Amino acid sequence: MHDAIPGxxxxxxxxxxxxxxxxxxxxxxxxxxxLRETTWxxxxxxxxxxxxxxxxxxEADVDEAARRLQRFAPWVARVxxxxxxxxxxxxxxxxxxxxxxxxxxxxxxxxxxxxxxVKLDSHLPISGSIKARGGIHEVLQQAESLALAAxxxxxxxxYARLADAPARELFAxxxxxxxxxxxxxxxxxxxxxxLGFQVSVHMSADARExxxxxxxxxxxxxxxxxxxxxxxxxxxxxxxxxxxxCHFVDDExxxxxxxxxxxxxxxLRDQLDEAGVRVDAEHPLWVHLPCGVGGAPxxxxxxxxxxxxxxxxxxxxxxxxxxxxxxxxxxxxHDAVSVQDFGIDxxxxxxxxxxxxxxxxxxxxxxxxVDGYCTVDDAELLxxxxxxDRSEGLRLEPSALAGFAACTRVPESARAxxxxxxxxxxxxxxxxxxxxxxxxxxxxxxxxxxxx
Numbered sequence: 001m002h003d004a005i006p007g008x009x010x011x012x013x014x015x016x017x018x019x020x021x022x023x024x025x026x027x028x029x030x031x032x033x034x035l036r037e038t039t040w041x042x043x044x045x046x047x048x049x050x051x052x053x054x055x056x057x058x059e060a061d062v063d064e065a066a067r068r069l070q071r072f073a074p075w076v077a078r079v080x081x082x083x084x085x086x087x088x089x090x091x092x093x094x095x096x097x098x099x100x101x102x103x104x105x106x107x108x109x110x111x112x113x114x115x116x117x118v119k120l121d122s123h124l125p126i127s128g129s130i131k132a133r134g135g136i137h138e139v140l141q142q143a144e145s146l147a148l149a150a151x152x153x154x155x156x157x158x159y160a161r162l163a164d165a166p167a168r169e170l171f172a173x174x175x176x177x178x179x180x181x182x183x184x185x186x187x188x189x190x191x192x193x194x195l196g197f198q199v200s201v202h203m204s205a206d207a208r209e210x211x212x213x214x215x216x217x218x219x220x221x222x223x224x225x226x227x228x229x230x231x232x233x234x235x236x237x238x239x240x241x242x243x244x245x246c247h248f249v250d251d252e253x254x255x256x257x258x259x260x261x262x263x264x265x266x267x268l269r270d271q272l273d274e275a276g277v278r279v280d281a282e283h284p285l286w287v288h289l290p291c292g293v294g295g296a297p298x299x300x301x302x303x304x305x306x307x308x309x310x311x312x313x314x315x316x317x318x319x320x321x322x323x324x325x326x327x328x329x330x331x332x333x334h335d336a337v338s339v340q341d342f343g344i345d346x347x348x349x350x351x352x353x354x355x356x357x358x359x360x361x362x363x364x365x366x367x368x369x370v371d372g373y374c375t376v377d378d379a380e381l382l383x384x385x386x387x388x389d390r391s392e393g394l395r396l397e398p399s400a401l402a403g404f405a406a407c408t409r410v411p412e413s414a415r416a417x418x419x420x421x422x423x424x425x426x427x428x429x430x431x432x433x434x435x436x437x438x439x440x441x442x443x444x445x446x447x448x449x450x451x452x
Contacts, residue, residue: 014341015333022342026331031451032375033342035320038451039409040330041372048309051368052302057255057262059306065137065259066266072140074160079194082125090132092120094271099391100404107387108408114417115277116407119268122396122426127187129352129425130261130296135187135249137260139176142247143195146170168196175200175246177239179232181292181351182207183425188249189220202236204229206347206354210430228346229293229355230338251293252335252359261299265307268420277418279311284417288406290399290424291316291373292353294325298362300422305369313371313417315409317402319348319378320448324358326373334363349378349440352399352425376405377448386441395434396426 014022023029031038045051052058073088083090094117101116121130147153147162150170161167175198178188185201192199200221203212205228212222225232233252240248251257272279279285287304289297294316301314316325321344328334338357339346346356384401388394403421410419429437 014337015331019342022331028330028451029327029342032320032323032327033344034449035344035377036449036451037320037375037377037380038323038326039372039374040326041411042329042367042370044368045371046368048305048369052305054368055302055365057259057302057365061255061259062262062266062303062306065256066263068141068144069137069260069263071144071155072159072162074158075162076126078160078163080126090125090136091267092122092124094119094268094275095394096275097392097394100388100394103387103391104404104408107383113415114419117277117418117420118394119264119420119422120427121264122400122423124427127183127190128428129183129187130264130300130422131183131187131425133264134254134257134260134295134299135178135184136191137263138249138254138256139188139191139195139197141256142176143167143171143197146174162195171196172198173245174198175240175243176249177202177236177246178249179204179229179236179251180207181229181354182211183352184249184251185215185220185222186211186428189215190218193218193220200236200239202232202239204232204354206351208351208433210433214428230357251295252357253361254295255361257295258299258302258361258365261296262303262306264300265303268304269307279308279418281311284311284313284414286313286315286407286410286414286417286419287422288315288317288403288419289422290350290353290402291318291325292322292355292399293357294359294362294366296424297422298359298366301366301369313414314369315406316370316373317406318373318375319350319353319381319402320375321348321378322346322350322354322356323373323375324355325363326375328358328363329367329370329373334358334367335360350381350399350402352397353402372409374406374409376402379445380405380448382437382441383445385437389438394423395429396423397429398437400424400426 077084077088097116124132176192177200179202202223240246291297304312381398381401384404400423
């Protein structure tokens, strides 16, 4: 248990107010600073129609992203043969988890009674994480824009031609840069290099070595940073600003990333229909999403509200050491505050979620759409990793288990609903790395403290 309250770091005041002043007006901050597992349901939640009406993006934007992914499907199928059976569609399975549902019931009492499902973005083709959606979409958008401007492509062409020499020569004269804790860099690096771009991935200190190695094997330039994700973003942005031929994929502000993730919701709707799962006012769906900077869960939540309206509810889950989205929405400061401002260290085994400052775009877009937020201790992530392996034979990286933790935090009124954990990554984790996670999970650890 972490009972001591660390001192705020980096500035004497936060948005003009001292820490003690913030603690008086926002008492949940005390629990976050003490690194206790915390759950907060959003009092500013609005009906879907009202919340969506206040967003700068809409259904038409998601439609265009979906059409772009369809236009590129022939190129994807040609360059990544593993996608050929689905004609270049980058999509993941939906799976029911009755054994994990029972295992969670035994571990946490009776968290819920409805069916438990998992969306296996951990096993998306090409890069094995949810970032294969937004990251790949933004790279494809940049390639399309350049090819159209150069006269190498028309919208009604067969996009498989972008694998030919003229297009590759065009892309080779351009660069793409991104900052990442790991998985976004993988998706952008793999696809960017496959198109022929020069790609630089700025990796924070949290990034796993095997992800850096895989990128280098694909010809991607990996720039390592001793600091956290925020430091990598600043360096990547500065590098791109100095080169007019360099496109920076801005995970903190990108609409193209966000829309790539949003497309997932309408595909999930079709999968649920095929599985016979009803989603309506009498049969609500709760979707539990791991959250780092917020782009992926924010885009998915946005798309879900467009697809299901008030019948869907979203719960974001973050590490206790990196609760940037909860902090930003709870205080109303969004990207104007970091976890470090409140003395929280942003160090977690959940490398994909090790982000100290939330997305400026996402926090404001979803602040009235997301039902709640919770934080999860690293020990709980590892425990759930082992539990899922034992109960279902399914292996994910620690970040992806945050959604399963969120399944245990729902209000009593939601326990009979259908629950879906979004598995955001893990399909490409090397066996030795996974074995190390499982070994760590089997070490005796105290049950993490929760806010009371």
